[in-house]
Amino acid sequence: MPTLASPAQAASGPARTALPPLLWLCLAATWVVWGSTYLAIKYALISFAPFLQMGSRFLFAGVLLAAWMRWRGAAWPSREQWRNALVVGALMLGGGMGGTAHAEVSIGSGLVVAFIAVVPLLIALLNLIWGVKPTRLEAAGIALGLIGVLMLTQGSGFQSSPAGLAAISIACICWSMGSVLSQRSLPLAPGAMGFASEMICGGVVLLALSALSGEQLVWPPRPEAAAAWLYLVVFGSLIAFNAYMVLLARAPAALAASYTFVNPVIAMLLGVWIANETVTRFEWYAVAVVLAGVLLLLFKRPQKAKES
Template sequence: MSSRAAPNASTAPQAAPTLPRGPALSPLIVACLAATWLIWGSTYLAIKYALVSFPPFFQMGTRFLAAGVLLLAWMRWRGTPMPTRLQWRNALVIGTLMLGGGMGGTAVAETTVGSGLVVAFIAVLPLMIALVNLAFGVKPRALEAAGIAVGLVGVLMLTQGQGFQASPGGLLAICIACLAWSVGSVLSQRSLPLAPGAMGFASEMLCGGAVLMALSWATHEVPQWPPEPVAVGAWLYLVVAGSLIAFNAYMVLLAKASAGLASSYAFVNPVIAMLLGVLIAGEQVSGFEWAAVCVVLAGVVLLMWKRPATAH
């Protein structure tokens, strides 16, 4: 799913494949990968805890409005100009898709569907993004396609190792969430640019948060008051880590890395979620499930793997 052209083929025999070096794995890219892999892997548990007191759309809407206001204030203090009218329009479209549909749908799904299924289902994101990218004439490289396939097999293995039940409504919510996030991801790269840098992220969170609050009002959500302390702590974690840090890291990956690498979190997050279940909730993990983890990680390696250009 790379948006970059493949390196020219050499007439000489190719060197053995190696992991990308230099700019492909710069310190910034590594930090952004760590944020999307580790933080987003833990946010599903935080969403579940926040749902104790905060309904799904209200939880997500207040989360992104708070993060958007903080980020906008910081950027204005640094002298960054406000987005143009066109950039605000783009932020509304992207925010509606990625935050309103993507994150709102995820929170709705977690009210009735086991978190393991929610995380595992998100593995279809790279496939959806690849299909949307095809409409723009972008085809995945062979190794990226192989990584997607292997990673998806691993996540499917994870789901087979868990005994969970899901409601039809919850499955529909996560399907809509994945589709909306995929379309928003591609449009943000291809045709609906946001304001440069963090100001664009702030405008997207503000617009998406407003849409989520409208959905909360339309569905007559009522938060618990006073909220449970665990719900407040989880909400704060979602604002600071999940929104201000990890979400911005993902947008940087979309701008500076291949689509395959940017979406690799979809394979790693189930692993993180499973480990958190073991360490925090005391869940038991079978040998089959650990084997599935190895398959997932193999898919991530394939996503990151590329042949270096060779000298003529």
């Protein structure tokens, strides 16, 4: 199982000449699975309020993963590691995922994904505090990917509200802060047990927010909402979220955050396939720009990979 590496360990680790298969699988999970979760969140919102939806999803997934790891003999997190999990979980899941779901109540999922594309920029800025500067290729990839996402939103007629825009802005800031802190100063328990503790803590924070905001459970849930919730638990939480945490531990921050450029493309393709939406030639050009930005991040991968 991977462990979180410090900046010094990352700098001294041996360089790799190829992207390991595990990281390819993690990238695929964050790119494709997370790209599909925005549609799933919309369906789940039919019966599950935003914070309740996210809190129940992550708490359930975290308890399952923790039980599985304990059965396999993994050590229980220490008090300090639980504290770190609470801080990181509150930021990434409470603020990040909770804010995203809350935003999708009032603004379109396409605009939500476009806003999330600023995450690599925020992570790069926060990493400056630790003296970690993006290379020219990484900076170019981030900039190109962001341009492509902005192109993707043109002519789409997004409807938004001040509350929704505030929610997604807070979500991006919280997610970025949690991502950087988990890498630099708040290490979790080793391997999947650390991810499980983060999901448990984040789930509890989200359920507390749900109670404070007076959210009500609609029971029984609509079949499509229940199916979407289950999909979010298994694929969005147990698979994709854990894949992202592995990338944070073993890959450069810019590559770990590259899903923010690919997710809008996946969301658009799913719209064409499932909702019979029309994609213009200009939007396909935007897809090419997004993928070009991701390729620039990948080209720099061999010099930046980490070992655990």
